[in-house]
Amino acid sequence: MEFSDFELEVMHCFWGAEHQSAPQVHKSICSKRDISYSAVKTIIDRLEKKGALMRAAQEGRTIYYAAAVERGKVRLPMIKQFINKVFLGKSQSLAVHLLEEEDLSLDDIQYLEKILKERKKALKDG
Amino acid sequence: MEFSDFELEVMHCFWGAEHQSAPQVHKSICSKRDISYSAVKTIIDRLEKKGALMRAAQEGRTIYYAAAVERGKVRLPMIKQFINKVFLGKSQSLAVHLLEEEDLSLDDIQYLEKILKERKKALKDG
DNA sequence: CACTCATCTCTACACTTGTAGATATAGTAT
DNA sequence: ATACTATATCTACAAGTGTAGAGATGAGTG
Numbered sequence: 001m002e003f004s005d006f007e008l009e010v011m012h013c014f015w016g017a018e019h020q021s022a023p024q025v026h027k028s029i030c031s032k033r034d035i036s037y038s039a040v041k042t043i044i045d046r047l048e049k050k051g052a053l054m055r056a057a058q059e060g061r062t063i064y065y066a067a068a069v070e071r072g073k074v075r076l077p078m079i080k081q082f083i084n085k086v087f088l089g090k091s092q093s094l095a096v097h098l099l100e101e102e103d104l105s106l107d108d109i110q111y112l113e114k115i116l117k118e119r120k121k122a123l124k125d126g
Numbered sequence: 127m128e129f130s131d132f133e134l135e136v137m138h139c140f141w142g143a144e145h146q147s148a149p150q151v152h153k154s155i156c157s158k159r160d161i162s163y164s165a166v167k168t169i170i171d172r173l174e175k176k177g178a179l180m181r182a183a184q185e186g187r188t189i190y191y192a193a194a195v196e197r198g199k200v201r202l203p204m205i206k207q208f209i210n211k212v213f214l215g216k217s218q219s220l221a222v223h224l225l226e227e228e229d230l231s232l233d234d235i236q237y238l239e240k241i242l243k244e245r246k247k248a249l250k251d252g
Numbered sequence: 253c254a255c256t257c258a259t260c261t262c263t264a265c266a267c268t269t270g271t272a273g274a275t276a277t278a279g280t281a282t
Numbered sequence: 283a284t285a286c287t288a289t290a291t292c293t294a295c296a297a298g299t300g301t302a303g304a305g306a307t308g309a310g311t312g
Contacts, residue, residue: 004299008211023259039301041260046299061259061308075212079223082208085134086201091228092238097205098224099241102217109246112218115225116239123232130269149289165271167290172269187278187289 001052001069003078010043011052011074014067019056021064127178127195129204136169137178137200140193145182147190 003011013025020028026040044065047053056066087093099112129137139151146154152166170191173179182192213219225238 005211006300012214021259035300036302037259038303042301043299045261060310063260075223078212079220082212083228085131086204086208088138091224092230092234094205095221095224095228095230095234095238096241097201098217098221099238099245102209102221104218104221104245106246106249108218108221109242109249112221112225113239113242115222116235116242119225119230120232120235123235132270147289161270162272163289164273168271169269171291186280189290 001050001074003052003074006039006043007047007052010040010047011067011071014053014065015071019064019066021062023062127176127200129178129200132165132169133173133178136166136173137193137195137197140179140191141197145190145192147188149188 009029010025013020013028022041022044023037025044026035026037029035029040044053048055048065052067052069053065054068055063057064083089083091083094104112135155136151139146139154148167148170149163151170152161152163155161155166170179174181174191178193178195179191180194181189183190209215209217209220230238
């Protein structure tokens with residue numbers, strides 16, 4: 001399942017809350033950028049049609065939607081695709097960039113070090 | 127400057143060689159997937175129009191193009207955008223994923239460890 | 253009951269993207 | 283000089299995307 005930028009933006013609203021109505025999502029996105037209710041609702045409709053959202057509840061006329069696909073399940077192919085597209089499949093290049101250039105706190109760094117240590121061990125043991 | 131998937135695929139041909147003619151690029155991409163010469167040439171034209179490619183030389187009727195933007199310059203905003211879009215700006219999440227899940231050789235791991243060590247030092251010293 | 257407001261539904265449109273065909277044209281070989 | 287071939291140019295189109303307006307419709311209010 002593929003997601004356009006706007007679709008992904010909307011999905012994040014659902015991954016960050018159990019269920020949301022279209023007007024709620026609209027308000028939420030509106031707080032960041034100017035967008036019409038219709039635009040948001042169209043995206044929600046498209047997401048529902050392709051099975052990324054489902055109707056979770058109804059209250060009066062108001063429909064509450066919920067994510068029907070997990071964030072992690074969606075991210076994985078996106079990462080793969082991005083690495084293929086931008087780094088010709090070489091994920092190390094991206095890793096290097098992230099560790100060198102992106103903001104990292106001391107905690108972040110220590111956590112990442114731990115991951116590497118464990119991977120190294122797994123390499124040796126396996 | 128933004129690039130579509132296909133545009134990026136074509137740009138990689140130019141980042142991997144000094145200059146290339148449209149037929150060369152076509153052959154190169156054709157070796158991976160079936161695509162018409164016209165399709166490739168259209169993309170090259172679009173890339174030239176937006177200033178990502180420039181005419182580097184001509185031989186008979188054949189035009190040789192060259193990248194007019196550096197790979198690194200293009201990658202940077204793409205990475206930023208990807209992290210914003212998929213990880214809501216949290217690059218650590220992506221870093222964790224890469225170090226945990228993606229293929230890494232022992233050399234890769236050691237290199238990444240070195241980067242982290244230096245960053246940690248920079249944090250303490252700075 | 254009539255009205256209004258919130259929400260939904262439907263339709264639409266311009267722009268980008270991936271794709272290709274038709275046609276023109278400049279070299280090249282005979 | 284003629285025909286052939288490789289290359290370029292131009293035009294086109296369907297699908298996907300971001301965006302919005304018009305109109306329907308149901309729910310609560312006086």
